[in-house]
Amino acid sequence: MSFTDFFADPGEPSERAFERLLKKYEPMIISTVRRYAAGYARHIQGAADRKDLMQIARIAFWEANCLFDPAKVGRDKTPEHVFIAFAAATMCGRLSDRLRKVSKLTSRETPIINEETVDYPDSDSSSRSTEKQLHDLVDGFLSLLSPRERQYLHLSLFKDWDRRQIAEAARVSEHTVRSWKKTLRKKLEPLRASLLQRN
Incomplete structure (x- = not known):
């Protein structure tokens, strides 16, 4: 029926x-x-x-x-x-x-971010907190992510959900969630690399 x-x-x-x-x-x-x-x-x-x-x-x-x-x-x-x-x-x-x-x-290559375009947090800055500066730095990279990848990032980082919980919430398989994580890591690799060079 x-x-x-x-x-x-x-x-x-x-x-x-x-x-x-x-x-x-x-x-x-x-x-x-x-x-x-x-x-x-x-x-x-x-x-x-x-x-x-x-x-x-x-x-x-x-x-x-x-x-x-x-x-x-x-x-x-x-x-x-x-x-x-x-x-x-x-x-x-x-x-x-x-x-x-x-x-x-229609996918395009992830843009290569060079050192000149990244505004690194300045620990001596009195006008803005380091946490706010880091948030702004990561915020620029979030525009590279699809809505599902942003959803994965939010649920895994801020809610500390595991792959199974995310798959149930999004009504997809765990394999699909793994693929989101894989593409997410690939897209955020320039950020990770530049932060490692900074330290």
Whole structure:
């Protein structure tokens, strides 16, 4: 039983019920596409077509509708709320997969940072703390990372999550999380090398 079977008015065909459901949640679909397109904008160099992303999101919404089983929703939860969370997660996964593929196709080399472009923390500086200066230094490198790599960095550094926890939160495999870590290390290598030379 799909969610539209639960959502449909008595005697309403499931196709019509799905059209109503899609129309009701179209603003959510649009905002999800907009958010993901903006998050990946610097990595895909304008290569992703917004119409394609909307189509992918709508198909993911339809897939979520077909896969969702209202009978499995706990009595203490509203089926529609659970469905929308499930549909949002499905759309996010499909959009992320698509944008990662586009990013791979349009990827560019990680820019080489030379000593002149890096503003190292000055321990004698009275105007700014060393911690703030370090944060600013790392902040420049964060723009090189994809949204998923930034998510991995945040969860592993600031929340101290392990690979399994990150994989569960992001709804991906542990192998995928390992690949994020690998590309993250590669992208941040110039920062590490320059900091080691500094010491």
